[in-house]
Amino acid sequence: MSDYIKIAGGTIHDPANDIDGAVRDIWISGGKIVNPPEDPSVKPSRTIDAHGLVVMPGGIDMHCHIAGPKVNVARKMRPEEKRKAEVIERTAITHSGTMGSVPSTFATGYKYAGLGYTTAFDAAIPPLGARHAHEEFDDTPCLDKGFYVLMGNNHYVMRSIQQNEPQKLKAFIAWLLRSAKGFAPKLVNPGGVEVWKHKQAGNVHGLDSEVDHFRVTPRQIVSQVTQAANELGLPHPVHIHCNNLGMPGNWETTLETMKALNGHKGHLTHIQFHSYGGGDGDEDTFNSKVTQLADYVNTHDNITVDVGQVLFGETTSMTGDGPLGYFLSNVYGGKWFSGDTEMEAGCGITPIKYKNKSLVHALQWAIGLEWYLQVEDPWRVVMSTDHPNGGSFLAYPQIIRYLMDRQYRKDVIKTCHPRVKDRCTLGDIEREYTLNEIAIITRAGPARILGLKNKGHLAPGADADITVYTPHENKETMFELPRLVIKDGQIIVDQGDIRHPIQGKTLHIEPEYDTGVEADIQEWFEEFYSIRWRNYPVDASYLHESEVVPGR
Numbered sequence: 001m002s003d004y005i006k007i008a009g010g011t012i013h014d015p016a017n018d019i020d021g022a023v024r025d026i027w028i029s030g031g032k033i034v035n036p037p038e039d040p041s042v043k044p045s046r047t048i049d050a051h052g053l054v055v056m057p058g059g060i061d062m063h064c065h066i067a068g069p070k071v072n073v074a075r076k077m078r079p080e081e082k083r084k085a086e087v088i089e090r091t092a093i094t095h096s097g098t099m100g101s102v103p104s105t106f107a108t109g110y111k112y113a114g115l116g117y118t119t120a121f122d123a124a125i126p127p128l129g130a131r132h133a134h135e136e137f138d139d140t141p142c143l144d145k146g147f148y149v150l151m152g153n154n155h156y157v158m159r160s161i162q163q164n165e166p167q168k169l170k171a172f173i174a175w176l177l178r179s180a181k182g183f184a185p186k187l188v189n190p191g192g193v194e195v196w197k198h199k200q201a202g203n204v205h206g207l208d209s210e211v212d213h214f215r216v217t218p219r220q221i222v223s224q225v226t227q228a229a230n231e232l233g234l235p236h237p238v239h240i241h242c243n244n245l246g247m248p249g250n251w252e253t254t255l256e257t258m259k260a261l262n263g264h265k266g267h268l269t270h271i272q273f274h275s276y277g278g279g280d281g282d283e284d285t286f287n288s289k290v291t292q293l294a295d296y297v298n299t300h301d302n303i304t305v306d307v308g309q310v311l312f313g314e315t316t317s318m319t320g321d322g323p324l325g326y327f328l329s330n331v332y333g334g335k336w337f338s339g340d341t342e343m344e345a346g347c348g349i350t351p352i353k354y355k356n357k358s359l360v361h362a363l364q365w366a367i368g369l370e371w372y373l374q375v376e377d378p379w380r381v382v383m384s385t386d387h388p389n390g391g392s393f394l395a396y397p398q399i400i401r402y403l404m405d406r407q408y409r410k411d412v413i414k415t416c417h418p419r420v421k422d423r424c425t426l427g428d429i430e431r432e433y434t435l436n437e438i439a440i441i442t443r444a445g446p447a448r449i450l451g452l453k454n455k456g457h458l459a460p461g462a463d464a465d466i467t468v469y470t471p472h473e474n475k476e477t478m479f480e481l482p483r484l485v486i487k488d489g490q491i492i493v494d495q496g497d498i499r500h501p502i503q504g505k506t507l508h509i510e511p512e513y514d515t516g517v518e519a520d521i522q523e524w525f526e527e528f529y530s531i532r533w534r535n536y537p538v539d540a541s542y543l544h545e546s547e548v549v550p551g552r
Protein backbone atom coordinates (compact mmCIF):
# COMPACT_ATOMS: atom_id res chain seq x y z
CA MET A 1 0.00 0.00 0.00
CA SER A 2 1.33 3.41 -0.95
CA ASP A 3 -0.10 6.69 0.17
CA TYR A 4 0.38 8.39 -3.15
CA ILE A 5 -2.21 10.38 -5.06
CA LYS A 6 -1.56 11.02 -8.73
CA ILE A 7 -3.12 13.82 -10.79
CA ALA A 8 -2.76 12.32 -14.22
CA GLY A 9 -2.35 14.10 -17.53
CA GLY A 10 -3.46 17.60 -16.60
CA THR A 11 -2.38 20.70 -18.51
CA ILE A 12 -0.05 22.32 -16.00
CA HIS A 13 0.33 26.07 -15.48
CA ASP A 14 3.20 26.42 -13.01
CA PRO A 15 5.00 29.64 -13.94
CA ALA A 16 7.40 29.50 -10.98
CA ASN A 17 8.89 26.40 -12.61
CA ASP A 18 8.59 27.69 -16.19
CA ILE A 19 5.81 25.27 -17.05
CA ASP A 20 3.29 26.89 -19.39
CA GLY A 21 0.62 24.45 -20.43
CA ALA A 22 2.67 21.22 -20.54
CA VAL A 23 0.84 17.92 -19.98
CA ARG A 24 2.33 16.27 -16.88
CA ASP A 25 1.46 14.07 -13.92
CA ILE A 26 1.65 15.41 -10.39
CA TRP A 27 2.34 13.07 -7.46
CA ILE A 28 1.27 13.87 -3.92
CA SER A 29 2.23 12.25 -0.64
CA GLY A 30 1.98 13.41 2.97
CA GLY A 31 0.30 16.66 1.96
CA LYS A 32 3.22 17.66 -0.28
CA ILE A 33 4.01 17.45 -3.97
CA VAL A 34 6.66 14.75 -4.42
CA ASN A 35 8.74 13.13 -7.13
CA PRO A 36 7.12 10.08 -8.70
CA PRO A 37 8.15 6.90 -6.85
CA GLU A 38 11.36 5.42 -8.27
CA ASP A 39 9.94 1.91 -8.17
CA PRO A 40 7.59 1.73 -11.19
CA SER A 41 5.55 -1.01 -9.51
CA VAL A 42 4.39 1.46 -6.83
CA LYS A 43 0.86 2.48 -7.70
CA PRO A 44 -0.99 5.51 -6.34
CA SER A 45 -3.83 4.75 -3.95
CA ARG A 46 -5.88 7.23 -5.93
CA THR A 47 -5.57 8.59 -9.45
CA ILE A 48 -7.36 11.77 -10.50
CA ASP A 49 -7.87 11.87 -14.24
CA ALA A 50 -7.08 15.44 -15.28
CA HIS A 51 -6.83 14.94 -19.04
CA GLY A 52 -8.19 18.03 -20.75
CA LEU A 53 -8.24 19.97 -17.46
CA VAL A 54 -6.10 22.93 -16.37
CA VAL A 55 -3.98 22.49 -13.23
CA MET A 56 -2.59 25.39 -11.21
CA PRO A 57 -1.29 25.89 -7.67
CA GLY A 58 -3.99 26.97 -5.18
CA GLY A 59 -4.85 30.67 -5.26
CA ILE A 60 -3.30 33.09 -2.76
CA ASP A 61 -5.06 36.28 -1.69
CA MET A 62 -2.37 38.52 -0.25
CA HIS A 63 -4.69 41.38 0.74
CA CYS A 64 -8.18 40.97 2.14
CA HIS A 65 -10.14 41.72 5.30
CA ILE A 66 -11.58 38.51 6.73
CA ALA A 67 -10.95 38.54 10.49
CA GLY A 68 -10.50 40.71 13.55
CA PRO A 69 -12.36 43.51 15.29
CA LYS A 70 -13.33 45.78 12.38
CA VAL A 71 -14.44 42.91 10.14
CA ASN A 72 -16.70 41.73 12.91
CA VAL A 73 -18.15 45.20 13.47
CA ALA A 74 -18.84 45.40 9.72
CA ARG A 75 -20.74 42.11 9.86
CA LYS A 76 -22.94 43.48 12.61
CA MET A 77 -23.36 46.79 10.81
CA ARG A 78 -25.07 45.29 7.74
CA PRO A 79 -28.12 43.26 8.86
CA GLU A 80 -30.09 44.68 5.89
CA GLU A 81 -27.57 43.10 3.54
CA LYS A 82 -27.48 39.78 5.39
CA ARG A 83 -31.26 39.47 5.15
CA LYS A 84 -31.23 39.54 1.35
CA ALA A 85 -28.05 37.58 0.74
CA GLU A 86 -27.52 33.95 -0.21
CA VAL A 87 -27.95 31.63 2.78
CA ILE A 88 -25.18 29.14 3.53
CA GLU A 89 -27.03 26.09 4.82
CA ARG A 90 -25.53 23.74 7.35
CA THR A 91 -24.66 20.26 6.07
CA ALA A 92 -23.42 17.11 7.80
CA ILE A 93 -19.83 18.38 7.45
CA THR A 94 -20.12 22.17 7.18
CA HIS A 95 -21.42 25.00 9.33
CA SER A 96 -24.12 27.44 8.33
CA GLY A 97 -23.12 31.00 7.54
CA THR A 98 -24.16 34.35 6.15
CA MET A 99 -22.99 36.21 3.06
CA GLY A 100 -23.39 39.85 2.01
CA SER A 101 -20.27 41.95 1.45
CA VAL A 102 -18.74 40.71 4.72
CA PRO A 103 -19.37 36.95 4.98
CA SER A 104 -19.26 35.15 8.32
CA THR A 105 -16.10 33.22 9.20
CA PHE A 106 -17.07 29.73 8.05
CA ALA A 107 -18.74 31.06 4.90
CA THR A 108 -15.53 32.98 4.09
CA GLY A 109 -13.47 29.79 4.19
CA TYR A 110 -15.94 27.78 2.13
CA LYS A 111 -16.34 30.47 -0.54
CA TYR A 112 -12.60 31.05 -0.95
CA ALA A 113 -12.05 27.31 -1.31
CA GLY A 114 -14.93 27.12 -3.77
CA LEU A 115 -13.04 29.61 -5.98
CA GLY A 116 -9.82 27.59 -5.83
CA TYR A 117 -8.09 29.77 -3.24
CA THR A 118 -6.20 27.95 -0.47
CA THR A 119 -4.33 30.80 1.29
CA ALA A 120 -5.43 34.30 2.38
CA PHE A 121 -3.93 37.12 4.43
CA ASP A 122 -5.90 39.64 6.44
CA ALA A 123 -4.20 42.95 5.82
CA ALA A 124 -4.85 45.04 8.92
CA ILE A 125 -4.93 43.72 12.48
CA PRO A 126 -4.17 46.00 15.43
CA PRO A 127 -1.89 43.99 17.72
CA LEU A 128 -4.40 44.40 20.56
CA GLY A 129 -6.94 42.66 18.29
CA ALA A 130 -4.61 39.76 17.51
CA ARG A 131 -6.39 37.30 19.80
CA HIS A 132 -9.70 38.09 18.16
CA ALA A 133 -8.18 37.57 14.70
CA HIS A 134 -6.64 34.24 15.69
CA GLU A 135 -9.96 33.06 17.14
CA GLU A 136 -11.75 33.96 13.91
CA PHE A 137 -9.04 32.25 11.86
CA ASP A 138 -9.78 29.15 13.91
CA ASP A 139 -13.35 29.33 12.53
CA THR A 140 -12.23 30.04 8.94
CA PRO A 141 -11.74 26.60 7.37
CA CYS A 142 -10.11 25.39 4.15
CA LEU A 143 -7.44 28.13 4.10
CA ASP A 144 -3.94 28.71 5.34
CA LYS A 145 -4.02 32.25 6.68
CA GLY A 146 -2.05 34.95 8.39
CA PHE A 147 -2.30 38.65 9.10
CA TYR A 148 -0.34 41.86 8.83
CA VAL A 149 0.21 43.88 11.99
CA LEU A 150 -0.69 47.59 12.00
CA MET A 151 2.26 49.70 13.10
CA GLY A 152 2.34 52.90 11.04
CA ASN A 153 0.72 54.91 13.83
CA ASN A 154 2.13 52.95 16.76
CA HIS A 155 3.39 55.28 19.48
CA TYR A 156 6.56 53.31 20.20
CA VAL A 157 7.41 53.22 16.49
CA MET A 158 7.00 57.00 16.20
CA ARG A 159 8.87 57.59 19.47
CA SER A 160 11.84 55.48 18.33
CA ILE A 161 12.00 57.43 15.09
CA GLN A 162 11.70 60.75 16.91
CA GLN A 163 14.54 59.77 19.25
CA ASN A 164 16.66 58.52 16.34
CA GLU A 165 16.91 54.99 17.75
CA PRO A 166 16.87 52.67 14.71
CA GLN A 167 18.05 49.64 16.71
CA LYS A 168 15.16 50.07 19.15
CA LEU A 169 12.75 50.42 16.25
CA LYS A 170 14.01 47.25 14.64
CA ALA A 171 13.78 45.23 17.85
CA PHE A 172 10.30 46.60 18.56
CA ILE A 173 9.01 45.61 15.13
CA ALA A 174 10.24 42.05 15.64
CA TRP A 175 8.90 41.92 19.20
CA LEU A 176 5.50 43.22 18.10
CA LEU A 177 5.21 40.72 15.22
CA ARG A 178 6.14 37.85 17.52
CA SER A 179 3.78 39.05 20.26
CA ALA A 180 0.82 39.18 17.86
CA LYS A 181 1.84 35.99 16.04
CA GLY A 182 1.55 38.05 12.89
CA PHE A 183 3.10 37.73 9.46
CA ALA A 184 4.27 41.16 8.27
CA PRO A 185 4.44 44.85 9.22
CA LYS A 186 1.60 46.98 7.84
CA LEU A 187 1.61 50.75 7.50
CA VAL A 188 -1.78 52.42 7.02
CA ASN A 189 -1.80 56.15 6.35
CA PRO A 190 1.41 56.42 8.39
CA GLY A 191 1.08 59.22 10.94
CA GLY A 192 -2.32 60.30 9.62
CA VAL A 193 -4.40 58.07 11.88
CA GLU A 194 -2.60 59.44 14.93
CA VAL A 195 -3.38 63.05 13.90
CA TRP A 196 -7.01 62.08 13.26
CA LYS A 197 -7.30 60.72 16.80
CA HIS A 198 -6.68 64.01 18.49
CA LYS A 199 -7.85 66.66 16.02
CA GLN A 200 -11.28 67.25 14.53
CA ALA A 201 -11.13 65.92 10.94
CA GLY A 202 -7.34 65.73 11.36
CA ASN A 203 -4.98 63.98 8.97
CA VAL A 204 -1.57 64.37 7.40
CA HIS A 205 -1.64 65.54 3.81
CA GLY A 206 1.66 64.46 2.34
CA LEU A 207 4.91 62.66 3.04
CA ASP A 208 6.39 65.67 4.80
CA SER A 209 3.48 66.75 7.03
CA GLU A 210 4.49 66.55 10.65
CA VAL A 211 2.68 64.34 13.15
CA ASP A 212 2.34 66.70 16.06
CA HIS A 213 3.59 65.63 19.48
CA PHE A 214 5.87 63.00 17.91
CA ARG A 215 7.38 65.50 15.43
CA VAL A 216 7.92 62.78 12.82
CA THR A 217 6.75 62.68 9.19
CA PRO A 218 5.11 59.93 7.13
CA ARG A 219 8.29 59.85 5.03
CA GLN A 220 10.36 59.01 8.09
CA ILE A 221 7.91 56.29 9.16
CA VAL A 222 7.88 54.70 5.69
CA SER A 223 11.65 54.88 5.21
CA GLN A 224 12.67 53.72 8.64
CA VAL A 225 10.15 50.90 9.11
CA THR A 226 10.97 49.66 5.60
CA GLN A 227 14.69 49.71 6.29
CA ALA A 228 14.31 47.96 9.65
CA ALA A 229 11.98 45.30 8.22
CA ASN A 230 14.40 44.60 5.38
CA GLU A 231 17.30 44.33 7.83
CA LEU A 232 15.27 41.83 9.87
CA GLY A 233 15.02 39.67 6.73
CA LEU A 234 11.25 39.28 7.06
CA PRO A 235 9.60 37.08 4.40
CA HIS A 236 7.31 40.01 3.45
CA PRO A 237 9.17 43.10 4.65
CA VAL A 238 6.52 45.81 4.58
CA HIS A 239 2.98 46.24 3.28
CA ILE A 240 2.08 49.90 2.74
CA HIS A 241 -1.27 51.68 2.44
CA CYS A 242 -0.10 55.16 1.44
CA ASN A 243 -1.32 58.50 2.77
CA ASN A 244 -4.19 60.35 1.02
CA LEU A 245 -6.09 57.26 -0.13
CA GLY A 246 -8.92 58.15 -2.51
CA MET A 247 -8.05 61.85 -2.83
CA PRO A 248 -7.82 63.52 -6.26
CA GLY A 249 -4.19 64.35 -6.93
CA ASN A 250 -2.89 61.68 -4.54
CA TRP A 251 -0.61 60.10 -7.14
CA GLU A 252 2.20 62.47 -6.16
CA THR A 253 2.03 61.21 -2.57
CA THR A 254 2.18 57.65 -3.92
CA LEU A 255 5.22 58.43 -6.07
CA GLU A 256 6.94 60.04 -3.08
CA THR A 257 6.18 56.91 -1.02
CA MET A 258 7.80 54.72 -3.68
CA LYS A 259 10.88 56.94 -3.52
CA ALA A 260 10.88 56.82 0.28
CA LEU A 261 11.57 53.06 0.14
CA ASN A 262 15.13 54.07 -0.87
CA GLY A 263 15.54 50.94 -2.96
CA HIS A 264 14.48 48.55 -0.20
CA LYS A 265 11.84 45.93 -0.89
CA GLY A 266 8.32 47.21 -0.22
CA HIS A 267 4.78 46.36 -1.31
CA LEU A 268 2.25 49.12 -2.03
CA THR A 269 -1.26 47.84 -1.58
CA HIS A 270 -4.56 48.62 -3.34
CA ILE A 271 -2.54 50.90 -5.59
CA GLN A 272 -5.69 51.71 -7.61
CA PHE A 273 -6.93 53.92 -4.77
CA HIS A 274 -3.66 55.87 -4.84
CA SER A 275 -3.30 56.70 -8.54
CA TYR A 276 -5.52 59.74 -9.04
CA GLY A 277 -4.83 63.03 -10.74
CA GLY A 278 -7.01 66.10 -10.37
CA GLY A 279 -7.60 68.94 -7.98
CA ASP A 280 -8.84 69.18 -4.44
CA GLY A 281 -12.54 68.43 -4.09
CA ASP A 282 -13.23 68.98 -7.80
CA GLU A 283 -14.68 65.77 -9.18
CA ASP A 284 -14.57 67.16 -12.67
CA THR A 285 -10.78 67.14 -12.80
CA PHE A 286 -10.43 63.53 -11.58
CA ASN A 287 -8.23 61.39 -13.87
CA SER A 288 -5.86 58.44 -14.05
CA LYS A 289 -2.15 58.69 -13.31
CA VAL A 290 -1.44 54.99 -13.72
CA THR A 291 0.92 55.54 -16.65
CA GLN A 292 3.22 57.76 -14.58
CA LEU A 293 3.21 55.44 -11.55
CA ALA A 294 3.47 52.19 -13.53
CA ASP A 295 6.49 53.67 -15.33
CA TYR A 296 8.17 54.08 -11.97
CA VAL A 297 7.25 50.54 -10.89
CA ASN A 298 8.45 49.15 -14.22
CA THR A 299 11.87 50.66 -13.66
CA HIS A 300 12.25 49.90 -9.91
CA ASP A 301 12.18 46.19 -9.14
CA ASN A 302 12.17 46.67 -5.36
CA ILE A 303 8.48 47.65 -5.62
CA THR A 304 5.50 45.31 -5.89
CA VAL A 305 1.82 46.22 -5.88
CA ASP A 306 -1.62 44.68 -5.55
CA VAL A 307 -4.45 46.42 -7.29
CA GLY A 308 -7.55 46.80 -5.08
CA GLN A 309 -9.88 46.51 -8.07
CA VAL A 310 -13.21 48.31 -7.80
CA LEU A 311 -16.31 46.54 -9.13
CA PHE A 312 -19.72 48.08 -9.60
CA GLY A 313 -22.24 47.38 -6.87
CA GLU A 314 -22.69 47.71 -3.14
CA THR A 315 -20.08 46.81 -0.54
CA THR A 316 -18.71 47.78 2.85
CA SER A 317 -15.55 49.80 3.21
CA MET A 318 -13.42 48.98 6.21
CA THR A 319 -10.04 50.42 6.82
CA GLY A 320 -7.39 51.00 9.43
CA ASP A 321 -7.35 54.51 7.97
CA GLY A 322 -9.62 56.25 10.48
CA PRO A 323 -9.77 59.65 8.71
CA LEU A 324 -10.59 57.93 5.42
CA GLY A 325 -13.57 56.17 7.05
CA TYR A 326 -14.81 59.58 8.19
CA PHE A 327 -14.31 61.04 4.69
CA LEU A 328 -16.21 58.18 3.04
CA SER A 329 -19.05 58.38 5.54
CA ASN A 330 -19.45 62.05 4.59
CA VAL A 331 -19.49 61.17 0.89
CA TYR A 332 -22.04 58.36 1.23
CA GLY A 333 -23.98 59.65 4.22
CA GLY A 334 -24.81 56.22 5.65
CA LYS A 335 -23.85 54.44 8.82
CA TRP A 336 -20.36 55.04 10.14
CA PHE A 337 -18.18 53.38 12.74
CA SER A 338 -14.86 54.75 13.95
CA GLY A 339 -12.49 52.90 16.26
CA ASP A 340 -9.47 53.93 18.30
CA THR A 341 -7.09 51.21 19.43
CA GLU A 342 -5.00 52.79 22.17
CA MET A 343 -1.34 53.43 21.33
CA GLU A 344 -1.64 51.45 18.12
CA ALA A 345 -4.19 52.12 15.43
CA GLY A 346 -7.66 53.24 14.38
CA CYS A 347 -10.32 52.14 11.94
CA GLY A 348 -13.35 53.34 10.00
CA ILE A 349 -16.25 51.41 8.49
CA THR A 350 -19.04 52.62 6.22
CA PRO A 351 -21.25 51.07 3.50
CA ILE A 352 -20.54 52.27 -0.05
CA LYS A 353 -21.91 51.75 -3.54
CA TYR A 354 -19.88 51.95 -6.78
CA LYS A 355 -21.94 53.06 -9.81
CA ASN A 356 -20.86 52.69 -13.44
CA LYS A 357 -22.63 55.96 -14.31
CA SER A 358 -20.54 57.90 -11.79
CA LEU A 359 -17.43 59.38 -13.41
CA VAL A 360 -15.34 58.85 -10.30
CA HIS A 361 -16.44 55.24 -9.73
CA ALA A 362 -16.12 54.25 -13.37
CA LEU A 363 -12.63 55.76 -13.42
CA GLN A 364 -11.71 53.83 -10.28
CA TRP A 365 -12.80 50.64 -12.05
CA ALA A 366 -10.79 51.54 -15.15
CA ILE A 367 -7.72 52.60 -13.17
CA GLY A 368 -7.61 49.21 -11.46
CA LEU A 369 -7.61 47.42 -14.81
CA GLU A 370 -4.98 49.83 -16.16
CA TRP A 371 -2.67 48.72 -13.36
CA TYR A 372 -2.86 45.04 -14.29
CA LEU A 373 -2.30 45.93 -17.92
CA GLN A 374 0.45 48.55 -17.55
CA VAL A 375 2.81 46.77 -15.16
CA GLU A 376 5.03 44.93 -17.61
CA ASP A 377 6.23 42.21 -15.25
CA PRO A 378 3.25 40.21 -13.95
CA TRP A 379 5.39 38.97 -11.03
CA ARG A 380 5.12 42.44 -9.49
CA VAL A 381 1.37 43.05 -9.70
CA VAL A 382 -1.12 40.97 -7.71
CA MET A 383 -4.86 40.49 -8.06
CA SER A 384 -6.90 41.94 -5.22
CA THR A 385 -10.16 43.75 -4.63
CA ASP A 386 -9.01 44.72 -1.14
CA HIS A 387 -11.99 42.55 -0.20
CA PRO A 388 -14.51 43.88 0.62
CA ASN A 389 -13.40 47.49 -0.05
CA GLY A 390 -13.32 47.51 -3.86
CA GLY A 391 -15.61 44.51 -4.10
CA SER A 392 -15.82 40.92 -2.91
CA PHE A 393 -13.13 38.31 -3.52
CA LEU A 394 -15.96 36.50 -5.31
CA ALA A 395 -15.38 38.91 -8.21
CA TYR A 396 -11.93 37.47 -9.03
CA PRO A 397 -13.25 35.34 -11.94
CA GLN A 398 -14.84 38.46 -13.45
CA ILE A 399 -11.53 40.36 -13.18
CA ILE A 400 -9.78 37.45 -14.91
CA ARG A 401 -12.25 37.79 -17.77
CA TYR A 402 -11.55 41.54 -18.02
CA LEU A 403 -7.84 40.77 -18.29
CA MET A 404 -8.10 37.91 -20.78
CA ASP A 405 -10.82 39.37 -23.03
CA ARG A 406 -10.26 42.91 -24.35
CA GLN A 407 -13.57 42.93 -26.21
CA TYR A 408 -15.40 42.34 -22.93
CA ARG A 409 -13.49 45.27 -21.41
CA LYS A 410 -14.38 47.50 -24.31
CA ASP A 411 -18.05 46.51 -24.11
CA VAL A 412 -18.19 47.38 -20.41
CA ILE A 413 -16.43 50.74 -20.92
CA LYS A 414 -19.30 51.67 -23.26
CA THR A 415 -21.79 51.23 -20.39
CA CYS A 416 -19.80 53.57 -18.12
CA HIS A 417 -19.88 57.32 -17.70
CA PRO A 418 -19.04 58.73 -21.18
CA ARG A 419 -16.04 60.79 -20.06
CA VAL A 420 -14.14 57.79 -18.66
CA LYS A 421 -12.60 57.12 -22.07
CA ASP A 422 -10.87 60.53 -22.09
CA ARG A 423 -9.56 60.35 -18.53
CA CYS A 424 -7.59 57.09 -18.74
CA THR A 425 -5.89 54.80 -21.25
CA LEU A 426 -7.95 51.65 -20.70
CA GLY A 427 -9.89 51.90 -23.95
CA ASP A 428 -6.64 51.93 -25.94
CA ILE A 429 -4.93 48.99 -24.27
CA GLU A 430 -4.89 45.84 -26.40
CA ARG A 431 -2.98 43.59 -24.00
CA GLU A 432 -4.66 40.36 -22.95
CA TYR A 433 -3.39 38.12 -20.17
CA THR A 434 -2.45 34.50 -20.85
CA LEU A 435 -3.39 31.67 -18.49
CA ASN A 436 0.18 31.60 -17.20
CA GLU A 437 0.05 35.31 -16.45
CA ILE A 438 -3.21 34.76 -14.56
CA ALA A 439 -1.45 31.98 -12.62
CA ILE A 440 1.30 34.48 -11.77
CA ILE A 441 -0.91 37.30 -10.48
CA THR A 442 -3.19 34.99 -8.47
CA ARG A 443 -0.74 32.46 -6.95
CA ALA A 444 2.91 32.30 -8.06
CA GLY A 445 3.53 36.05 -7.73
CA PRO A 446 1.92 36.57 -4.32
CA ALA A 447 3.74 33.47 -3.00
CA ARG A 448 7.07 34.95 -4.11
CA ILE A 449 6.27 38.44 -2.77
CA LEU A 450 5.21 36.92 0.56
CA GLY A 451 8.34 34.77 0.78
CA LEU A 452 6.28 31.54 0.88
CA LYS A 453 8.71 29.03 -0.61
CA ASN A 454 6.30 26.09 -0.36
CA LYS A 455 3.38 27.79 -2.04
CA GLY A 456 2.41 29.10 -5.44
CA HIS A 457 4.18 26.33 -7.37
CA LEU A 458 3.95 22.61 -8.12
CA ALA A 459 7.52 21.31 -7.80
CA PRO A 460 8.41 18.56 -5.30
CA GLY A 461 8.47 20.02 -1.77
CA ALA A 462 5.57 22.40 -2.36
CA ASP A 463 2.42 22.16 -0.25
CA ALA A 464 -0.10 20.09 -2.23
CA ASP A 465 -2.48 23.05 -2.65
CA ILE A 466 -3.80 22.58 -6.17
CA THR A 467 -6.75 23.81 -8.20
CA VAL A 468 -8.06 21.95 -11.24
CA TYR A 469 -10.21 23.92 -13.71
CA THR A 470 -12.38 22.89 -16.62
CA PRO A 471 -11.33 25.05 -19.59
CA HIS A 472 -14.00 27.33 -21.00
CA GLU A 473 -13.96 30.07 -23.60
CA ASN A 474 -15.54 32.44 -21.08
CA LYS A 475 -12.83 32.75 -18.44
CA GLU A 476 -15.26 33.95 -15.79
CA THR A 477 -17.14 30.67 -16.18
CA MET A 478 -13.89 28.72 -16.06
CA PHE A 479 -12.59 30.34 -12.88
CA GLU A 480 -15.80 30.66 -10.88
CA LEU A 481 -16.34 26.91 -10.56
CA PRO A 482 -13.14 24.83 -10.31
CA ARG A 483 -13.51 21.13 -11.01
CA LEU A 484 -11.44 20.18 -7.92
CA VAL A 485 -9.65 22.00 -5.13
CA ILE A 486 -6.94 20.12 -3.25
CA LYS A 487 -5.50 21.43 0.01
CA ASP A 488 -2.60 19.70 1.77
CA GLY A 489 -3.14 16.74 -0.53
CA GLN A 490 -6.84 16.31 0.27
CA ILE A 491 -9.76 17.01 -2.03
CA ILE A 492 -11.63 19.75 -0.20
CA VAL A 493 -13.95 20.89 -3.00
CA ASP A 494 -15.44 18.83 -5.82
CA GLN A 495 -17.36 20.78 -8.48
CA GLY A 496 -18.38 23.45 -5.98
CA ASP A 497 -19.30 21.10 -3.11
CA ILE A 498 -17.27 21.20 0.07
CA ARG A 499 -16.10 17.61 0.64
CA HIS A 500 -13.57 17.93 3.40
CA PRO A 501 -13.42 21.27 5.25
CA ILE A 502 -9.96 20.98 6.76
CA GLN A 503 -8.81 23.52 9.35
CA GLY A 504 -5.87 25.11 7.53
CA LYS A 505 -2.76 26.54 9.19
CA THR A 506 -1.97 29.94 10.62
CA LEU A 507 1.21 31.26 9.03
CA HIS A 508 3.29 33.52 11.25
CA ILE A 509 6.88 34.60 11.77
CA GLU A 510 9.38 34.61 14.62
CA PRO A 511 12.10 37.09 13.71
CA GLU A 512 15.17 37.28 15.97
CA TYR A 513 15.84 40.56 17.75
CA ASP A 514 17.96 42.19 20.42
CA THR A 515 16.10 41.25 23.60
CA GLY A 516 18.06 43.91 25.47
CA VAL A 517 15.45 46.39 24.23
CA GLU A 518 12.61 44.61 26.04
CA ALA A 519 13.20 46.48 29.30
CA ASP A 520 12.62 49.79 27.54
CA ILE A 521 9.51 48.53 25.75
CA GLN A 522 8.16 47.17 29.03
CA GLU A 523 8.72 50.43 30.90
CA TRP A 524 6.87 52.37 28.18
CA PHE A 525 4.18 49.73 27.97
CA GLU A 526 3.41 49.64 31.71
CA GLU A 527 3.22 53.43 31.79
CA PHE A 528 0.74 53.88 28.94
CA TYR A 529 -1.21 50.75 28.02
CA SER A 530 -4.47 49.74 29.69
CA ILE A 531 -3.32 46.11 29.94
CA ARG A 532 -0.27 44.58 31.57
CA TRP A 533 2.85 43.83 29.57
CA ARG A 534 2.87 40.17 30.61
CA ASN A 535 -0.70 39.69 29.33
CA TYR A 536 -0.01 41.19 25.93
CA PRO A 537 1.72 38.51 23.82
CA VAL A 538 -0.62 35.96 22.24
CA ASP A 539 0.28 32.53 23.60
CA ALA A 540 0.65 29.37 21.57
CA SER A 541 -2.74 28.00 22.65
CA TYR A 542 -4.35 30.46 20.21
CA LEU A 543 -2.75 28.66 17.29
CA HIS A 544 -4.33 25.33 16.56
CA GLU A 545 -2.53 24.40 13.39
CA SER A 546 0.34 26.69 12.52
CA GLU A 547 3.62 27.09 10.72
CA VAL A 548 6.47 29.50 11.30
CA VAL A 549 7.57 30.92 7.96
CA PRO A 550 11.35 31.46 7.90
CA GLY A 551 12.96 34.77 6.96
CA ARG A 552 14.64 35.52 3.66
Ligand SMILES: [Zn+2]
Pocket residue numbers: 063064065123124270386389
Ligand atom coordinates in the same frame (compact mmCIF):
# COMPACT_ATOMS: atom_id res chain seq x y z
ZN1 LIG B 1 -7.14 46.63 2.75
